[in-house]
Amino acid sequence: MKTLIFTVLTLTFLSCSTKGNNKMGLFWKKEIPKQNVNNITSFDTTQLAKTAEMLDEDLYWKIIDKSLKNTSNQDDQEQYLINEIGTLTPKQMIGFRLRTDKLLYDTYNSEMWCAGCIMNNGSSDDGFEYFRNWVISRGKKAYYNAKKIQTI
Numbered sequence: 001m002k003t004l005i006f007t008v009l010t011l012t013f014l015s016c017s018t019k020g021n022n023k024m025g026l027f028w029k030k031e032i033p034k035q036n037v038n039n040i041t042s043f044d045t046t047q048l049a050k051t052a053e054m055l056d057e058d059l060y061w062k063i064i065d066k067s068l069k070n071t072s073n074q075d076d077q078e079q080y081l082i083n084e085i086g087t088l089t090p091k092q093m094i095g096f097r098l099r100t101d102k103l104l105y106d107t108y109n110s111e112m113w114c115a116g117c118i119m120n121n122g123s124s125d126d127g128f129e130y131f132r133n134w135v136i137s138r139g140k141k142a143y144y145n146a147k148k149i150q151t152i
Helices: 001-017 056-071 074-086 092-107 110-120 124-136 140-150
Strands: none
Touching: 056 074, 056 092, 056 124, 056 140, 092 124, 110 124, 110 140, 124 140
């Protein structure tokens, strides 16, 4: 048992170790490409204040709805959202993330996991999070309809 624990801890350390380079340890395959952030508004980080305030839910869903109306695929929607979030104030950016976390938390249950498994022919932990993010990306109506089905 001690050998197994030692092996797991060693592999974990090696997989996370960077040893002074950009690689991601033992399991590194390729560098992650940098996103195009040319259109993102810059701001003075010294003016940031701690916040635990979620973005107003109506504003949140307006941003998601605009991304759906102005794009035709998920890659374009992702880029659109990156640009839209880049126009928010730092506090609103954090609030957007906090709102997303809340929506993810509210769908972390066995019924939603089952739906994800059915739709994706199985689901890992990461796959379940991707599925819930996808549900959110479909907009307010789709999200709340999915939640409503959970209670039936």
